[in-house]
Amino acid sequence: MAEAILQLTDLRKNFGALKATDGVSLDLRAGEIHALIGPNGAGKSTLIHQISGSLTPDGGSIRFLGQDMAGLDMAARARRGLGRSFQISSLAPEFTALRNVMLAVQARQGSSFRFLRPVASDKSLTDPAMAMLERVGLENRANVPAAELSHGERRQLEVAIALALGPKAFLLDEPMAGLGPDGSKRLTGFLDALRHEAPILLVEHDMDAVFALADRISVLVYGRVIATGTVDEIRANPEVRRAYLGDTA
Amino acid sequence: MAVSRETIANGVLALLLLVVPLLAAASGETFYITLATRIVILALAALGLNIALGLGGLVSFGHAAFFGLGGYVAGILATHAFNGEAVLFGLPATTSMPVIWLVAVLLCGLVALPIGVISLRTSGVYFIMITLAFAQMIYYFAVSWPDYGGEDGLSLYVRNTFPGVNTTQPLPYFLICLGVLATAVCLFWLLRGSRFGAALEAARQNTTRLSAVGIAPFRIKLVAFVISAMVTGLAGALFADLNRFVSPSMLSWQMSGELIVLIILGGKGRLFGPIAGAMVYVMFEYALGDITERWQLFLGLVLLGVVLFARGGLLGLVAGRARHG
Ligand SMILES: Nc1ncnc2c1ncn2[C@@H]1O[C@H](COP(=O)(O)OP(=O)(O)OP(=O)(O)O)[C@@H](O)[C@H]1O
Ligand SMILES: [Mg+2]
Numbered sequence: 001m002a003e004a005i006l007q008l009t010d011l012r013k014n015f016g017a018l019k020a021t022d023g024v025s026l027d028l029r030a031g032e033i034h035a036l037i038g039p040n041g042a043g044k045s046t047l048i049h050q051i052s053g054s055l056t057p058d059g060g061s062i063r064f065l066g067q068d069m070a071g072l073d074m075a076a077r078a079r080r081g082l083g084r085s086f087q088i089s090s091l092a093p094e095f096t097a098l099r100n101v102m103l104a105v106q107a108r109q110g111s112s113f114r115f116l117r118p119v120a121s122d123k124s125l126t127d128p129a130m131a132m133l134e135r136v137g138l139e140n141r142a143n144v145p146a147a148e149l150s151h152g153e154r155r156q157l158e159v160a161i162a163l164a165l166g167p168k169a170f171l172l173d174e175p176m177a178g179l180g181p182d183g184s185k186r187l188t189g190f191l192d193a194l195r196h197e198a199p200i201l202l203v204e205h206d207m208d209a210v211f212a213l214a215d216r217i218s219v220l221v222y223g224r225v226i227a228t229g230t231v232d233e234i235r236a237n238p239e240v241r242r243a244y245l246g247d248t249a
Numbered sequence: 250m251a252v253s254r255e256t257i258a259n260g261v262l263a264l265l266l267l268v269v270p271l272l273a274a275a276s277g278e279t280f281y282i283t284l285a286t287r288i289v290i291l292a293l294a295a296l297g298l299n300i301a302l303g304l305g306g307l308v309s310f311g312h313a314a315f316f317g318l319g320g321y322v323a324g325i326l327a328t329h330a331f332n333g334e335a336v337l338f339g340l341p342a343t344t345s346m347p348v349i350w351l352v353a354v355l356l357c358g359l360v361a362l363p364i365g366v367i368s369l370r371t372s373g374v375y376f377i378m379i380t381l382a383f384a385q386m387i388y389y390f391a392v393s394w395p396d397y398g399g400e401d402g403l404s405l406y407v408r409n410t411f412p413g414v415n416t417t418q419p420l421p422y423f424l425i426c427l428g429v430l431a432t433a434v435c436l437f438w439l440l441r442g443s444r445f446g447a448a449l450e451a452a453r454q455n456t457t458r459l460s461a462v463g464i465a466p467f468r469i470k471l472v473a474f475v476i477s478a479m480v481t482g483l484a485g486a487l488f489a490d491l492n493r494f495v496s497p498s499m500l501s502w503q504m505s506g507e508l509i510v511l512i513i514l515g516g517k518g519r520l521f522g523p524i525a526g527a528m529v530y531v532m533f534e535y536a537l538g539d540i541t542e543r544w545q546l547f548l549g550l551v552l553l554g555v556v557l558f559a560r561g562g563l564l565g566l567v568a569g570r571a572r573h574g
Contacts, residue, residue, distance in 0.1 A: 054457065078463035090461065092454040100458075103451050106444050107462040112469065118442040165462060 004029055004063075005169050005199055006051070011060035013046055013223075020046040021057065022223035028169055033191065033200045035210045038220035039243075044203045045087050047220070048173050051201070052084045053077040065168060078107070083167025085158035087174045087203070093147035097138055097157050100146055101129035104164035132160040137186065151178045159187070163194075170200040176209055188212055211235075219243070255568030259521040266427065266524065274420045282419040283491070284535060288527045289426045290487045295511040295523030296433050297480030302509065303518030304441060305473045306453030310377045310505050311364070311384030315478040317391065317500030318360060319353040319485025324403040324495035326352065331406050344409045346416070346425070349486055357482030358475050360387075365474035369467055381502060388500040402496025409490050416490070426487050430524075433480055438520055440476075449473050450518075481508070510548075514555055516562025525564050 004027035013021035020043040028034050036044050049055035051062055053074035062069040069077055078084075091100050102125045106112060109124070119125055133139045136156040141149060146157060159175055175191075176184045188209045191200060195215075204210050210217065211231050218228040219240050227237045234240055266285065273281035294316050301307040326349050329335065329342030336342045343349065368379040397403050408416045416422045440446050448469045451459045456466040489495040498504065507530070515526030530548065537544035559566045 052461070054460075073465065074457075074460035075463050075465040078461055084461055086457075086461075090455060090458050092451045092458055094454055095451065099447065103447055103459070103464075104462040106447060107464045112444045112448040112464050113472065114444040115446075116439050116443055118439070119444055119447050120442060161462065 005065060006201065007061075007063040008047075008051070009061045009063070011047070011050060011062065012058045013043075013050060013055065014058055019223045021050065023060070024220070024223070024225055025060075026218050026225060026228060028199050028201050030199055031195055032215040033195045033202055033213045035202045035204060035214035035217045036220060037204065037207075037210055037217060042220040043223040044220055045173055046223075048084065048087075048171050048201070048203060051077075051171055052082055078165065078167075081165075081168030081198075082171060083162040083165040083169070083198075084171040085155075085162050085173060085175055087177065089151075089154040089158055091146040091154060091157060091161075094145055096143050096145055097133060097149060097153075097160075098126065098129050098142040100157060101132050101160050101164050102126060104161045105129050105132075108165055129164060132164045133157075135163060136160045136190070152180060152183050155179055156183075156187075159190075167198055169198050170194070170202075172200060173203045174205060175202075176204055176206045184209055253568065255519070255521075255564060258525075258564060258567045262521050262524050262528070265528075270420065270423050279419045282423050284531060286419070286423045286426050286491050288524075288531045289423070289430050290484050290491060291507075291511060291531065292524040292527035293426070293430045293433055293487065294481045294484035295508050295515075295526060296430070296437055297477050297482075297484060298508045299477075299512050299518065299523050300437065300440070300449075300480065301474050301477035302512055303522065304446065304453065305449045305470055305477075307369075307470060307474060307477075308377050308509070309368075309380045309474070309477070310502065310509070311368075311380030311382075312478070312481050312508050313500050313502065313504035314364075314384035314387045315357040315361060315482040316485040316488070316504060316508070317387065317495070317497070318357050319482035319487075320489035320495040320499045321391065321397065321403070321485075322353040322356055322482075323349050323409060323486040323489035324405055325397055327405045327409050328397070328403060344407075346409045346411045346486075346490070349409055350483055353482045353486040354479045357478045357485075361475045361478030362471075365471045365478075369470050369474065381505065384500065384502060384505055388497055388502075391497045391500055398496070400497060402494055402498075405489065405493040405495075408493055422491070426491075429483065429487065433483075434520060434524075441518075441520075445469070445472070510552060512562075514552060514562055516564035519562065519564050519568075522562055522564055525562070529563060 006028040009025050011021050011024040024047060038044055050057045053072060064082060102119060105125050105128045133142050136159050138153060138156050138160060141153055155175055162170055176187055179187060184206055191213055214231055216228060216230060217234045218225050221243050226243060227234060227240050270282045270285040298312045301309050326342050327344050330344045334342060364383045368376055371379055392400050410416055411425055414421045414425060448459060448464050452466045452469050459466045485499060511523055511526035511530055514529055515522035533544055533548045537547055555562060
């Protein structure tokens with residue numbers, strides 16, 4: 001069995017009386033896509049937020065590459081190799097697509113406390129950023145401000161930024177949402193290959209994509225993981241069918 | 250590459266700022282040189298604030314603290330030098346502008362650091378209020394400290410000196426100030442285009458995004474705040490020398506507000522925004538100030554127009570929307 005890159009143990013998060021994360025334990029192993037599925041409001045995004053550091057868990061632990069993430073803020077976790085995309089696109093809206101990716105390239109290269117050299121003509125930033133845009137198929141939109149991109153294009157840009165960080169694990173929160181059938185198909189093929197660069201914790205509602213991609217699936221309902229297993233195991237699991245798949249699968 | 254309309258507008262402003270005082274000097278109208286110097290210094294103060302406010306989105310309502318501190322550095326050092334006394338711990342006083350500038354810039358940086366560390370834990374309206382509160386503390390400190398004039402302020406007997414220049418003459422002093430402003434404009438341009446500038450502008454637009462790529466927004470904003478305070482402090486030192494007078498009014502919240510107004514008028518985050526803003530402001534003050542004490546009412550109307558109809562400021566009106574290549 002491959003070693004766990006990311007390990008969640010008994011993670012807990014309450015919003016008032018609501019148990020948004022209720023004792024979640026799961027892991028992400030090298031080379032795999034681990035899909036996290038579950039109905040709306042199950043707590044999938046809340047889980048991603050805790051891993052990436054934008055929410056603090058009430059209990060439990062998160063270990064990434066053997067290191068406890070407690071006390072590290074979002075930026076520190078990103079520097080250690082957690083690359084995330086957001087369910088609701090979170091970009092610098094006035095920057096062009098290219099400059100959004102350049103920011104990630106710059107962060108990966110190290111210090112941002114450089115005050116004189118212009119970034120616009122810095123090939124060590126523009127070339128890798130352009131390469132990432134090409135990988136997600138946005139190269140023709142490189143000079144369009146993020147605010148003017150279509151919804152689907154913004155999703156692609158999110159992925160390009162995560163790629164540019166060269167992360168050791170990807171946390172992708174519904175990257176397919178709003179992409180349309182062609183876009184989803186394209187991204188599915190893309191993620192299929194991406195797992196060999198770094199494992200992916202994939203939150204996704206698109207079941208075709210999940211069943212096509214996932215090495216393992218965890219099903220989250222009311223903050224609890226009710227099942228973890230291979231695609232076939234999950235499809236066959238009666239509890240999952242009842243709670244989530246609606247018995248139609 | 251085509252020259253953008255903003256670049257042309259900037260060129261026109263730069264030319265005006267140089268040519269008008271030269272013409273005034275040629276025709277002996279020294280008053281206009283003083284007016285132009287006032288524009289240049291206020292523009293420099295606002296350019297400093299523009300780093301925090303325009304680039305970083307940090308609406309500091311306390312930048313008068315740094316403007317005033319810079320002014321008091323010039324006033325206090327000059328007073329002690331005039332009396333032939335040491336300043337502190339036997340350190341000699343001086344009337345040399347470059348030394349005074351250095352002290353003003355360093356002091357403002359030192360003061361801005363803790364203010365920034367505390368204020369930047371908040372954002373939005375709380376940030377505005379905390380920066381205001383710090384500035385008010387410094388204001389009341391100056392008012393209640395009798396050694397340096399308290400409420401009445403402090404006069405400089407003669408303008409401080411600059412190697413090889415007769416600073417008591419209006420034109421040479423104007424040119425010194427213009428040189429400082431030109432340098433600051435170049436540095437602002439470099440900073441905005443640099444990696445730091447990219448991170449700072451990203452912090453303004455979306456701090457979550459900046460964190461998600463692994464850049465901690467706090468440190469970026471803090472450094473911007475400190476640099477911003479240093480530039481405004483330098484302007485304060487020049488302002489004291491222009492008027493040969495410093496008083497707590499340089500530290501007042503009205504002054505902080507004035508600096509914000511200059512930026513909004515000219516265009517937030519724009520290279521020449523503070524210059525355009527200062528020109529309009531000082532011209533209003535001059536043209537209407539004699540006619541009515543309520544000239545600020547008319548300025549208020551212009552400001553209202555700009556905020557409602559030209560969010561990019563007056564420069565945005567001529568140059569169109571800002572582009573981020
Ligand atoms: N900051 C918050 N404060 C209070 N409640 C919250 C907060 N964030 C999320 N919740 C609640 O926690 C629950 C889990 O939300 P979460 O966004 O994690 O669900 P999700 O599984 O990602 O759903 P979706 O599929 O719709 O994206 C929901 O009931 C939501 O209303
Ligand atoms: Mg969600």
